[in-house]
Amino acid sequence: MSSAEPRVDQVTRADRLSPTEIADVLALARVAGDTDGADPFDEHTLLRLRDPDAPAVHLVARADDRALSGYAHLDTTDPGAGVGVELVVHPAYRRRGTGRALAGGVLAAATGPLRAWAHGDHPSAAALAVDLGFARARVLWQLRRSLTAPLTAPGLPDGVTVRAFRPGADDEAWLALNARAFAEHPEQGRWTADDLRVRLAEPWFDPEGFLLAVEESTGRLLGFHWTKVHERPGSARIGEVYVLGVDPSAHRGGLGRVLTAAGLEYLRDRRGLDRVMLYVDESNSPAVALYERLGFLRWSAHVNYHRG
Known part of the structure; x- marks a missing residue:
């Protein structure tokens, strides 16, 4: 050589x-x-x-x-x-x-x-x-939005309230809801109690930023918006729509839009952030459409390659 x-x-x-x-x-x-x-x-x-x-x-x-x-x-x-x-x-x-x-x-x-x-x-x-x-099999988009732009906050559906997640009390009900909401998702829908426990122990975890939509008459969980804040020395802080999910039985009622707006308001008003990001599968057309209506734009792409 x-x-x-x-x-x-x-x-x-x-x-x-x-x-x-x-x-x-x-x-x-x-x-x-x-x-x-x-x-x-x-x-x-x-x-x-x-x-x-x-x-x-x-x-x-x-x-x-x-x-x-x-x-x-x-x-x-x-x-x-x-x-x-x-x-x-x-x-x-x-x-x-x-x-x-x-x-x-x-x-x-x-x-x-x-x-x-x-x-x-x-x-x-x-x-x-x-x-x-390897063959290109899946594309995950990162979308971003400014939090200084106006936020439209639709009203909650009748009989529904939003509250913070309670560690230890809501774990099982949330895992069941997450499994229903992401039954077709290759990773998110398979979360176990250990997966949740590890994340609840992370330094970034904030129960006040883990929002649950609850049916007032029964206490049943209908949806959730789990937010996250990324903080790294030398980099600007940015919020994340970490996980957003709605029970299939509550689809088409506008709850996803309500929960998204509530989480964005929390990141802006309570955490003092001016920008937010999220990840969404390119193939998830309804979710992509929802986020684009809420002012999110494509920032980058992450590609999953498969080899048999």
Whole structure:
């Protein structure tokens, strides 16, 4: 190999990472996210990365100076449904074969179907996916809206009130509602009590920003708008429509629009935010139409690639 040719970094496999290695991966993710304008890992991967007992395969790429140059996370919770993959390369170590070496490690480590997210829909990720036999299967849009623009707050349907979530008291009823509201969703509808518990313990969790629509006569939960605030040093604060759901029995009554507006007002008036984002599947036409009517515009795309 001539000195002019790029060196391929060494990729090693581990079933667990040390606390120092986890901190290094999180730091790498922050640098890549700041450079690319899109974080390389979704919340699910970040939560699992910090959980030493979560079943996963970790692929770590290091340069000659032992610096962390790249990382791939393989979620092996349900291999039959497909191993989830997220991969990132440090901006300072790109264009030297690191991404392709990590991808090769993924193919060697996993058996069965693979599901890989490319956050930001970068052309380099699309090219690598095509070269490795992955097919574009799903697109998740990030939409954004200014909170300084006027908000239209429709009135609540008769017999319905909105209150804050009560941790410990509303858990089971909310999980049941979430499962009904997202029965066809590949991830959200499968949440368990552990999935909820982990998020309720996150530093960002705010019960006052977890709004529930309740039928006054029975106390039955009809819908919800769970908001979230992203706060990171050096970045502007931004709110998120974290999860919005309505019981199928309460569809077509305008409750989704009411709950969306209530959450946006909370983020603006109670949390002092001036912008908000959300994620929605490109294929979910009713939800996309609702958000666009509420003033949301497309900001970026995240693509899920499948390989059988």
